[in-house]
Amino acid sequence: MENPFKFGSIVEDEFFTDRVQETEYICNYLQSRNHLVLISPRRFGKSSLVLKAVKKANRPYIQLNLQRVTSIADFAAKLLREIYNTHTWTKIKDQVMRFRVIPTITTNQVTGAIEVGFQPTQDQRVLLEDVFALMENAHTESDRLVVILDEFQEIRAISPVLEKTLRAIMQEQKHINYILLGSQESMMTDIFENVQSPFYHFGGLMRLKKLPREEFEEYLRTRFEPVFHAQAADLTQQVLDYTQCHPYYTQELAFYMWQVGMWEKKKENVKQTAIREIIDAYDLSYERIWMNFNRTDMWVLQRLAAHAELQTGEYRTSTIYSALKRLQHAGHVIYTDRFELEDPFFGEWLVAKH
Ligand SMILES: Nc1ncnc2c1ncn2[C@@H]1O[C@H](COP(=O)(O)OP(=O)(O)O)[C@@H](O)[C@H]1O
Ligand SMILES: [Mg+2]
Numbered sequence: 001m002e003n004p005f006k007f008g009s010i011v012e013d014e015f016f017t018d019r020v021q022e023t024e025y026i027c028n029y030l031q032s033r034n035h036l037v038l039i040s041p042r043r044f045g046k047s048s049l050v051l052k053a054v055k056k057a058n059r060p061y062i063q064l065n066l067q068r069v070t071s072i073a074d075f076a077a078k079l080l081r082e083i084y085n086t087h088t089w090t091k092i093k094d095q096v097m098r099f100r101v102i103p104t105i106t107t108n109q110v111t112g113a114i115e116v117g118f119q120p121t122q123d124q125r126v127l128l129e130d131v132f133a134l135m136e137n138a139h140t141e142s143d144r145l146v147v148i149l150d151e152f153q154e155i156r157a158i159s160p161v162l163e164k165t166l167r168a169i170m171q172e173q174k175h176i177n178y179i180l181l182g183s184q185e186s187m188m189t190d191i192f193e194n195v196q197s198p199f200y201h202f203g204g205l206m207r208l209k210k211l212p213r214e215e216f217e218e219y220l221r222t223r224f225e226p227v228f229h230a231q232a233a234d235l236t237q238q239v240l241d242y243t244q245c246h247p248y249y250t251q252e253l254a255f256y257m258w259q260v261g262m263w264e265k266k267k268e269n270v271k272q273t274a275i276r277e278i279i280d281a282y283d284l285s286y287e288r289i290w291m292n293f294n295r296t297d298m299w300v301l302q303r304l305a306a307h308a309e310l311q312t313g314e315y316r317t318s319t320i321y322s323a324l325k326r327l328q329h330a331g332h333v334i335y336t337d338r339f340e341l342e343d344p345f346f347g348e349w350l351v352a353k354h
Contacts, residue, residue: 001262004223005255007248010048015251018215019049022208026053026179030146035178035203037152037192041334041342042183043248044208047150050179054146059177060139062086063148072159073118076127077103081116083135091138099130125165132169139175152180153187163191167198178203186329210245210336220254227261228270238271242344244336249344252278279349286349289332296323302354304333304340305347 006015026049029036038046054061062082069075080103083092096103104117118127139145155162170178180203182188191199217236224232235257243250256274261267279286293301296315300323303310310320327333334342341347 001226003255003258003262005251005258007251007255010051011045011251012048012052016048016052017219018211019045019052022049022206023053023056025206026050027057029204030054030057030059030144030177033174033177035180036206037188037203038179038181038206038208039185039188040183040208041185042331043246044183044210045247046181046183046208049208050148050181054148054179057146059146060086060143061146061148062135063150065150066154066158067151069154069158072124072162072165073121073127075158075162076124076131077116077118079131080105080134081114083131083138084114084116087138092134095134095137100126101130128165129169132173136173136175141175144175144177146177146179148179148181150181151183153182153184153191155191156187164198167202170202183331184329185335186325211247211250213240213245216240216245216250220250223254224258224261227258228267231267231270235270242271242275244340244344246344252345275345275348278345279352282345282349286346289346290350296320297327300324300327301332301341302350305350 004014026036030053038050040046051063062079062085064075064078064082066075069078080096084105101118101121104119106115106117107113108115121127135145135147155166170176182191191197192202192205194200217240220236220239221232224235228235239250239253239257243253253271253274256277257270260270260273260277264273290298296319299315300310300320303312311317315323324333324339328335328339332342332346333339
């Protein structure tokens with residue numbers, strides 16, 4: 001039997017549960033001329049959700065993760081590669097031939113993948129303009145392209161002028177719906193909500209929450225049943241109590257519990273056994289992460305891990321607050337209805353070790 005849980009990359013089909021309303025909402029949104037901005041902490045399921053919605057809407061799309069982009073020229077090249085992979089050559093050929101800087105399109109002899117590059121140029125902006133014009137011109141009002149830019153907050157790290165350049169280019173377009181995803185709450189909010197920012201009110205803002213408990217319950221229980229039988233319902237509750245319905249960590253814990261159920265004779269303390277395996281596996285990387293925190297951050301993380309009060313008088317409220325903000329920015333802490341550790345297993349590791 002194959003393990004029915006999956007964590008890490010994008011989930012589809014039988015690994016994807018619920019998000020019915022959100023999927024519907026995005027599909028409807030794509031029928032309009034508007035752009036969409038989707039924000040949540042990382043690993044809440046943004047990329048999976050958008051992919052599902054775009055496929056359901058049956059629209060042509062290309063996607064690019066800005067975390068993998070190193071410069072403006074690289075941005076243009078990677079986008080062009082995606083266009084090349086999703087459009088027929090006849091459809092784009094004439095325009096590509098008229099690019100101000102001619103791209104080189106080659107096939108990697110080893111992997112067979114398409115590689116796109118541009119000659120070095122002083123003005124990287126023209127590369128972007130040509131590639132974005134190509135996307136626009138290869139489509140029409142009735143056949144609009146969906147362009148998904150993932151981890152969009154990275155735009156600020158790629159180049160300080162990129163935000164303004166991109167906004168100016170996108171402004172003129174009529175044949176594209178943009179979906180911009182981001183997992184750095186504060187930076188994304190600044191990009192789209194700050195009046196000074198080029199992307200101010202660029203599109204509708206959607207914030208993704210954790211998964212609804214009832215839906216996740218059913219998903220877990222039906223997958224646990226063949227292995228745990230009568231224990232399945234109880235174990236399901238234990239998982240969700242522990243992960244608070246966080247999509248990624250729920251799948252991860254369920255995955256390890258399922259392994260325990262399959263391979264170990266004694267099916268006692270399944271959850272604890274699985275958690276121990278997880279924190280053992282991450283021990284080294286947790287240690288490495290831990291060494292880089294300053295003392296205030298360490299203290300805040302320890303208190304959060306122990307579910308303990310932060311206002312003890314030991315640190316000033318403003319100090320605690322800036323530590324929380326800093327940790328949230330770096331992705332170690334998330335805010336739902338309160339501040340909590342992003343990774344519950346890291347919390348477990350902290351409590352066990354310190
Ligand atoms: N709808 C869903 N149903 C089940 N698991 C999900 C769902 N959405 C996300 N997950 C879990 O979360 C993980 C991260 O999803 P992903 O789409 O990469 O999140 P994000 O783009 O927000 O970082 C997935 O690998 C999967 O384990
Ligand atoms: Mg993602």
